[in-house]
Amino acid sequence: MVQAYNFLASWQLFPEKGTYEWGERPKSGIYKIEAGLAPKELTIYHNWVSLESQAFSSAYTILADGNLNPFTDTQLAEQAQAVFPDSISFEVHFYRKGEALLHIIHEIMPNGYLRISLQGVREDGTAYTNTEVYHKQLSVLPYSAAVSGAVIRPTEEGVIKHKALTAMEEQTNMQLDQIRKQIELLALQAHEIQKRKELSMTIYGAKMSFKPNIGQTYHLYEKQDSSYLLSLVSPKEWGPSGPFKRFVATVKLLADHTWVEL
Secondary structure (H helix, E strand, C coil), rough: CCCCCCCCCCECCCCHHHCCCCHHHHEEEEEEECCCCCCEEEEEEEEECCCCCCCCEEEEEEEECCCCEEEECCCCCCCCEEEECCCCCEEEEECCCHHHHEEEEEEEECCCEEHHHHHHHHCCCCEEEEEEEEEEEECCCCCCCCCCCCCCCCCCHHHHHHHHHHHHHHHHHHHHHHHHHHHHHHHHHHHHHHHHHHHHHHCCCCCCCCCCCCCCCCEEEECCCCEEEEEECCCHCCCCCCCCEEEEEEEEECCCCCCEEE
């Protein structure tokens, strides 16, 4: 569950940063994501308090394997799907009778905060989106973590650690975001090189009656016998009655002797 690592934490709500198109605005809340006992299993807890001081809670376990799986709480949904588009995004989708009921989009923001967008449908059929922002709960708490625990008072050392940890989280998340963008760029470049390689293999296996020159444009055709031919003549010059099964691509020879489609 490498992709889930950034999300495995207890998160505390910023009530003032949320936007709500449906439902009540909470005055406080905790959102917790834990790794389950089984591989790729996640358990999600959500506790919040309304402006009228009413407490609510929910919890569910989901298999984050990208597939549609049966959901345990059939009153909410029949199937659920959890996917990680990348290391800073996590999506949970709920379905009933093949129709989407609710989408929960988790995103790690550049400042390290967790943004959660709930996209659903009201009873009248209109769509709504609620957005909440959370920050990681730190161990330096100005209150007891349990009812029977000793009172923990904030100290100067605790404040210093809190500020340092916040700055560290912001910096490391910014660096991770930069690395993620670099990886995506490298993956795109690798995909383009692979495409050029496959096209070049086809061209070098094609029949050609001339020596191609670097930087020049040529035209690749598939013949009736499914073999390929590289030609100087364009499809426009051949006209609709060209002696080939199909035109494949207009290509150019690069300096590294690979071919690119124009």
